[in-house]
Amino acid sequence: MITGKNITKTFRQRGSVLAGREVRALRGVDFAIEKGGAASFIGESGCGKTTLGRIIAGLETHDSGEITIDGTPMSPLKPRQREPYFRRIQLIHQDPYSALNPTRTIHQTLDAPLALRARQTRRPRSWVDERAEELLALVGLDPAYVLPRYPHQLSGGMRQRVVIARALTVDPDMLVADEAVSMIDVSLRLGILGLLKDLRERLGVSVLFITHDVATARYIGDDGELYVIYRGQVVERGHVETIISDPVHPYTQSLLSAIPVLHGLEQPGEQPVVPTEALDESHHDAGCLFARRCPFRTERCESELPVLGRAEGTPQEHACFHPERRSVVATPIGRG
């Protein structure tokens, strides 16, 4: 189990033009991911979701707040002491084409971490090859076909499976998948999503899924928790199906409204929400971060910052003074 309390992160830009400009990537984010659980962070690019994922994977530092892994707070530990904790959280990133060393066969790619693992756990050398085959079979690949090959001989989907197999060599507790299917061919995406779901069920690995495509978040498990992040703040949080079917925050609603409708198969939602203007990261108002783009803003929104909670008795948490259910998602046309 991993939890975060009030995580903040500010990037200071360097270089002549932008020197001194600050970008507040995370503005006090709380999260909790159960062992074997699933969570998804969604939002536009620059919202902080990738930064948060990297902090959770131990690849990025944060300015304040506390990360706790299996009950142990990380901040008092020295970097070396944190290592064993973060090793159990593996990041799978967007581009399987650059994640694998092109000069190594898949056998070589898996051999190195497994050999280390064998030494650590005092297993015989023969275990390494067995385990490599086992892991490839687990991710749905044929070891005999894949092992002797180089990355360029595999499709994007197969490469992403190899990347997942490599992440599994250290027996992780959690996989952080950052846009893990956005570069995969459309016809193969569900295969990767299904695999992540499958690994949760079979190995009890928890999965953190980071994406801008809300629909994919459903496919790693219907018990998943969804975090909608806007400009470094969680604006809506709850059960994935609840948020997709009954979103109450206007930002979530505009994200869902923006998803293309498959005309002929679906009809558009009845109350689509379109932001009144484009995202402008530079403005700093006292009030709600989304207020300036929100079609439903009131005076209160412009002066007071809403905090995440269950005000107005909604099943999910939200950060909005005027939460209201709107029908924004396209519905399938009944076949008849």
Place this chain on the structure above:
Amino acid sequence: MSVTPEKKAPGVRVSGLSVVYRTPTGELPAISGIDLDLVPGTITGVVGESGSGKSTLALSLLNAVQSPGRISAGSVEIDGLGDVVKLRGEELRKARGRHIGYVFQAAQNSLNPLKTVGKQLLDLGRSHDVADLRGLVREAKDLLGRMGMDGARVLDSHQHELSGGMRQRVGIMFALVLNAHLVVLDEPTTALDMITQATILRIVREVHEERGLTTLVITHDLGVVAEVADRLAVMYGGQVVEQGPTMEVLGAPRHPYTQGLLRAIPRLVGDIDEARALPGRPPTLGTIPERGCVFRDRCVLRMDVCETEKPPVVSLGASIALCHAVEAAADRDGRADIPPAGGLQEVVGAQGATGVHEVRGEQP
């Protein structure tokens, strides 16, 4: 110029178009024998996965296929221009931009980082012998304003000062400013966020209607074409396997690939378990079968004839599919609802857990 400018939405007729790429193992076909009509005033969407040949098709419209590729057969007839495949040199250069506007994939990388947008606009005007450069700037400002931007400010900006969505709109402005009436957009929204994507697609639609264009949108994202296109062409392995009005192709897909692709898209509503990945993987340049159907390795309806015979062109209503199974079904019941929906599901479902799908069909 030897061609007279045609200021109405032109029609485009692609027929028998083939493009081959020279490789150490011989010339390999990237697209072969494509027939596709762009109806004047419509938006046509071409959708395909990587390696389907969709970008090669788009480049062929400009006769801009780069070596080692070449157009080996067929023609691209554009109203007011003639057969683009036969155009050479200066004629071709003038046609690009003035007749055919092209919005490149990743517009952020197609702008010059060292020059302001305005300077690049003047370069464009000079290279096309525009006499009235002030008029050109005015037109550009109008277009940018139309797309919700402050034209004067954008023309004074370098590309790094613009967001991804803004650059994409600048790309659209460049494609339209010389008054081209045939516009090709290659992956217009890739790398953009959902909300920005929705904005760009709305702008594409509006500008298309206001200016009376013929528009071709190339994308890997079925959602994008579903949102903007009147007509849809589905490409696979260098061929258009199904085409027709968007509503019809999506509402009643005939080709097994279109059906599989639709089922493979993660959706916001509906039963999660109904969605599944297509088994196998898309063919690449070297693995497109020479004979028979290009899709047969991943097809649930494969028959013996698919191995050897090129699939027939089957017309059904307003749409066309290239498929033996569709033809067989059409012959059987005089119409082609292949097969009963439940039946197909069972066949696909019988392939077991999602995890093992991808290995199939690619063993040597």
